[in-house]
Amino acid sequence: MAEEHAVIQVALDRASPVPLYFQLAEQLTSAITDGHAQPGDPFENEVAMSERLGLSRPTVRRAIHHLVDQGLLVRKRGLGTFVASRRVHRRVSKGSLYEDLSIQGRHPSTEVLKVASEQYPKAATALELDPGTELLALRRLRFADGEPLAIMQNWLPPRHSSITQEQLEARGLYAVLRDHGVGSVVAHQSVSARLPTAEERALLKISSRLPVIAVSRTAFDPSGAPVEHAEHVYRSDGYTIDLVLEEN
Amino acid sequence: MAEEHAVIQVALDRASPVPLYFQLAEQLTSAITDGHAQPGDPFENEVAMSERLGLSRPTVRRAIHHLVDQGLLVRKRGLGTFVASRRVHRRVSKGSLYEDLSIQGRHPSTEVLKVASEQYPKAATALELDPGTELLALRRLRFADGEPLAIMQNWLPPRHSSITQEQLEARGLYAVLRDHGVGSVVAHQSVSARLPTAEERALLKISSRLPVIAVSRTAFDPSGAPVEHAEHVYRSDGYTIDLVLEEN
DNA sequence: AAGTGGTCTAGACCACTGA
DNA sequence: CAGTGGTCTAGACCACTTT
Numbered sequence: 001m002a003e004e005h006a007v008i009q010v011a012l013d014r015a016s017p018v019p020l021y022f023q024l025a026e027q028l029t030s031a032i033t034d035g036h037a038q039p040g041d042p043f044e045n046e047v048a049m050s051e052r053l054g055l056s057r058p059t060v061r062r063a064i065h066h067l068v069d070q071g072l073l074v075r076k077r078g079l080g081t082f083v084a085s086r087r088v089h090r091r092v093s094k095g096s097l098y099e100d101l102s103i104q105g106r107h108p109s110t111e112v113l114k115v116a117s118e119q120y121p122k123a124a125t126a127l128e129l130d131p132g133t134e135l136l137a138l139r140r141l142r143f144a145d146g147e148p149l150a151i152m153q154n155w156l157p158p159r160h161s162s163i164t165q166e167q168l169e170a171r172g173l174y175a176v177l178r179d180h181g182v183g184s185v186v187a188h189q190s191v192s193a194r195l196p197t198a199e200e201r202a203l204l205k206i207s208s209r210l211p212v213i214a215v216s217r218t219a220f221d222p223s224g225a226p227v228e229h230a231e232h233v234y235r236s237d238g239y240t241i242d243l244v245l246e247e248n
Numbered sequence: 249m250a251e252e253h254a255v256i257q258v259a260l261d262r263a264s265p266v267p268l269y270f271q272l273a274e275q276l277t278s279a280i281t282d283g284h285a286q287p288g289d290p291f292e293n294e295v296a297m298s299e300r301l302g303l304s305r306p307t308v309r310r311a312i313h314h315l316v317d318q319g320l321l322v323r324k325r326g327l328g329t330f331v332a333s334r335r336v337h338r339r340v341s342k343g344s345l346y347e348d349l350s351i352q353g354r355h356p357s358t359e360v361l362k363v364a365s366e367q368y369p370k371a372a373t374a375l376e377l378d379p380g381t382e383l384l385a386l387r388r389l390r391f392a393d394g395e396p397l398a399i400m401q402n403w404l405p406p407r408h409s410s411i412t413q414e415q416l417e418a419r420g421l422y423a424v425l426r427d428h429g430v431g432s433v434v435a436h437q438s439v440s441a442r443l444p445t446a447e448e449r450a451l452l453k454i455s456s457r458l459p460v461i462a463v464s465r466t467a468f469d470p471s472g473a474p475v476e477h478a479e480h481v482y483r484s485d486g487y488t489i490d491l492v493l494e495e496n
Numbered sequence: 497a498a499g500t501g502g503t504c505t506a507g508a509c510c511a512c513t514g515a
Numbered sequence: 516c517a518g519t520g521g522t523c524t525a526g527a528c529c530a531c532t533t534t
Contacts, residue, residue: 058306075501186335193441220336265530305506310504328520503529510522
């Protein structure tokens with residue numbers, strides 16, 4: 001007995017340089033995030049989908065696996081593939097950590113306070129440069145519904161000194177970095193809590209009794225080269241991270 | 249010209265229920281983490297390895313891809329595969345978040361303070377149970393070199409009430425949960441900072457002026473069923489997370 | 497028994513890199 | 516140019532779950 005399942009319309013372009021499995025994965029992802037397939041719904045099986053789309057089974061499999069990795073689908077041997085519960089959807093790309101404060105349902109905005117060249121021995125050391133190296137220093141203020149939530153300071157090595165305030169305001173730091181050839185990174189991050197400085201109290205509009213969360217991070221590209229050093233200060237009202245654990 | 253590369257000895261058991269690609273991936277991982285292959289070293293290419301081991305190229309590819317995902321290897325089209333810089337090795341499994349305080353080089357230990365059945369409406373609600381449900385409550389104290397670092401409180405649904413203090417002391421919470429059939433989970437985690445309560449000051453041996461980091465987390469299995477609710481309190485001296493960003 | 501996903505093979509062609 | 520990884524195919528067999 002064939003279970004009911006949504007038939008997802010897919011348009012493949014074999015002339016495109018984008019791999020077929022990726023084209024398929026993106027369109028399946030859209031179908032789920034757009035709500036055309038609901039959590040718990042059975043998903044079309046591999047064999048049927050490969051016949052319907054004129055693709056080999058491994059290619060379809062690879063696309064589906066992509067969605068499983070992101071938590072959009074759950075596969076059960078002998079049973080089938082199902083759309084996962086919405087809450088186990090993993091946020092891919094930078095959303096999982098960067099700039100991901102507790103902005104659920106609130107309107108986020110960013111004000112760029114400073115884009116300048118300066119020396120900061122601590123960051124230079126973290127970036128494996130001479131302590132006196134001139135770094136590109138960024139200072140931004142993050143808001144939710146107009147209320148200040150975080151002070152974000154970043155230092156980048158000189159090779160990125162062409163970044164401008166306009167680019168940052170339009171696209172965000174990591175979008176700009178991607179244009180500079182920075183793809184995936186691994187970050188080593190340290191979290192601590194302390195009382196705010198006078199300057200932080202003023203910027204975040206908090207009292208001296210309310211602690212802040214201080215995050216210090218250095219990011220490296222896959223070859224191990226340092227990409228950026230960040231020191232962010234958050235209001236202690238809580239910010240949220242979605243994390244995947246126990247890879248298995 | 250064939251570049252020098254370490255030839256990694258691999259023993260495959262085709263009779264084993266463990267997939268070949270996984271057997272291979274584990275032995276390649278060991279070779280790197282044991283230092284038989286050093287960061288920057290060129291790695292044997294796919295075709296040569298598949299011929300040497302009598303495996304098909306897709307199977308070898310899958311094993312290598314596994315290591316790339318963990319940041320152990322870096323592949324460069326047209327160039328080859330190389331052992332990654334040590335610092336971009338991702339800690340897989342639970343190490344990436346759970347119980348991963350700043351214990352670098354220090355001796356960790358855990359004291360189990362309580363294993364009991366109790367009601368806690370907040371946790372029960374997070375676990376999607378009736379607020380009056382009896383939950384398994386765990387309370388543990390985490391040390392580094394004998395110094396208290398964190399108070400860890402966890403609540404589990406009744407189906408795990410068979411967990412004992414002996415199991416926890418011997419193997420840790422997530423190792424025990426794995427025996428209960430809990431594999432990978434997705435956690436939604438909220439981080440905030442506040443001043444410690446009197447009880448927290450006593451347990452962590454800190455003054456009332458030193459803030460603590462409060463982490464609240466609920467973990468779900470791949471089907472979306474709640475697995476555990478945790479409320480952990482850390483000393484603010486800083487704890488470290490290693491995170492992977494920008495999946496790409 | 498039928499249907500599902502999980503693994504594996506043996507090829508093929510292409511895109512990119514460096515000499 | 517030769518060598519590398521990236522993609523894709525068309526099958527095969529197995530393990531698991533439900534009917």
